[in-house]
Amino acid sequence: MLGAILGDMIGAPYEFDRGGKTKDFPLFIDESQFTDDSVMTIAVAEALLGTMGKSDDDIKTALVDSMQKWGKKYPNAGYGCMFSQWLTTKNPKPYGSFGNGSAMRVSAVGWLYDDIETTRHIAKLTAEVTHNHPEGIKGAEAIASAIFLARNGKSKAEIKDYIIKEFDYDLSRTCDEIRPVYHHVESCQETVPEAITAFLEGQDFEDVIRTAVSLGGDCDTLTCISGSIAEAFYGIPEELTDEGLHRISSDLRAVINEFYMHISRK
Secondary structure, three states: OHHHHHHHHHHHHHHHHOOOOOOOOOOOOOOOOOOHHHHHHHHHHHHHHOOOOOOHHHHHHHHHHHHHHHHHHOOOOOOOHHHHHHHOOOOOOOOOOOEOHHHHOOOOHHHHOOOHHHHHHHHHHHHHOOOOOHHHHHHHHHHHHHHHHHHOOOOHHHHHHHHHHHHOOOOOOOHHHHHHHOOOOOEOOOOHHHHHHHHHHOOOHHHHHHHHHHOOOOHHHHHHHHHHHHHHHHOOOHHHHHHHHHOOOHHHHHHHHHHHHHHHOO
């Protein structure tokens, strides 16, 4: 989960191609701060930690409650228009979104469950409370699956093959082919395969982050997604962990600590 948060922080200053589409940039600057991607990642993690073994309805209720709670605590984190309305609506309903928000907040799912079937099912639930379009659900399931496979020792080739077979994403392009024409887009369809490709090409955690940022576009979310998989595959260097935790609020950090304590006991 921290890989997603670091990706969000590091990518945020370079969104809208402000990073010059290069891998050569400072990882942390004054503007390297968490956004809605991190807030919702933590909200989902908190909801799932509190509903282990409970019913689908209980999980969905907890997801809504947690996402609205944290969204109200951090109202200026950069939410999209429709999601902002959802956050403040009594008894909110899903609104058919296929935005990349379902994929950027799902990382906890890839760590919390013991088989890929359950992982995919819970990922679907986390998407459905807002992003109940098939592409929104598909994006969440694909990223949770990639994290699950990575943390269970699968190779990049195995992860790639699974994602292509199960989700039919086009992973044939290289980042060098994607980069020149990539632009700011917020759909799962044009974020998830690019984020996975950045993970597949990266040589270590930091290189995955740099590669994702270099694609440009909505690169806080793109890099959040790439970083979530990279953490499961490579782990995170201690100095980056320390810097990320230093830059996040204590209330959010408490959920992060609870999450890692839980998975360390698994």
